Amino acid sequence: MGRFIKREGQRFGRLLVIKRAGSNKQKTATWECLCDCGKMVVMAANNLQSGNSRSCGCLQRELTSARSKRHGLTKTTCYNAWFNMKQRCTNAKGDDVKNYQNRGIMYCKEWEHFLNFYRDVGDKPANTYLDRIDNEKGYSKENCKWSTPAESALNKRSSKTWHILGQQFPTSKDAAIALGVSEAVIHRRCKGKVIRGKYHPPYEGHYCVLKYR
Ligand SMILES: [Zn+2]
Numbered sequence: 001m002g003r004f005i006k007r008e009g010q011r012f013g014r015l016l017v018i019k020r021a022g023s024n025k026q027k028t029a030t031w032e033c034l035c036d037c038g039k040m041v042v043m044a045a046n047n048l049q050s051g052n053s054r055s056c057g058c059l060q061r062e063l064t065s066a067r068s069k070r071h072g073l074t075k076t077t078c079y080n081a082w083f084n085m086k087q088r089c090t091n092a093k094g095d096d097v098k099n100y101q102n103r104g105i106m107y108c109k110e111w112e113h114f115l116n117f118y119r120d121v122g123d124k125p126a127n128t129y130l131d132r133i134d135n136e137k138g139y140s141k142e143n144c145k146w147s148t149p150a151e152s153a154l155n156k157r158s159s160k161t162w163h164i165l166g167q168q169f170p171t172s173k174d175a176a177i178a179l180g181v182s183e184a185v186i187h188r189r190c191k192g193k194v195i196r197g198k199y200h201p202p203y204e205g206h207y208c209v210l211k212y213r
Pocket residue numbers: 014035036037038039055056057058059
């Protein structure tokens with residue numbers, strides 16, 4: 001026989017012990033308790049004693065819902081944009097690795113937390129997405145804005161100026177047309193390229209310059 005401790009009338013958090021219920025499989029005494037919310041529950045004595053059971057479950061539900069309601073934005077598209085940004089930067093497989101991790105594209109430390117992100121970028125206007133102004137740089141207040149696909153395309157095309165043997169072009173497409181080659185050739189000549197593990201530096205007199213900073 002285990003010890004019998006009278007607990008009637010004792011209070012554990014929101015729970016008021018009413019009467020002995022019996023014992024559970026572990027042969028621990030169980031008690032019928034009235035929660036402050038009005039619900040009757042049966043709790044094991046050891047859980048009451050340790051503080052594990054402090055309500056019928058309503059306390060935990062309230063805390064959880066308070067956490068998710070704190071910023072009240074979890075369902076907004078802004079939140080989704082933030083969540084997806086983090087996914088892209090930290091996803092360990094697929095194209096994301098190639099497009100983000102391998103290029104060192106990450107989000108700034110502050111943006112680990114949604115509220116900081118929201119403070120910096122604000123609500124997401126319809127038909128926009130989170131756009132990096134300089135595609136070579138990561139996600140930060142300075143380098144991000146909400147752009148429509150059209151704005152973004154313009155942005156990326158014109159984020160660099162292209163310099164080829166003393167001539168300057170506003171876009172690589174302009175350079176390609178002027179020189180009668182493909183845009184890929186312009187990119188390769190100005191940026192260099194790794195082909196079959198061997199690095200080919202940019203051609204002499206060929207380079208591109210970021211317009212932003
Ligand atoms: Zn309750």
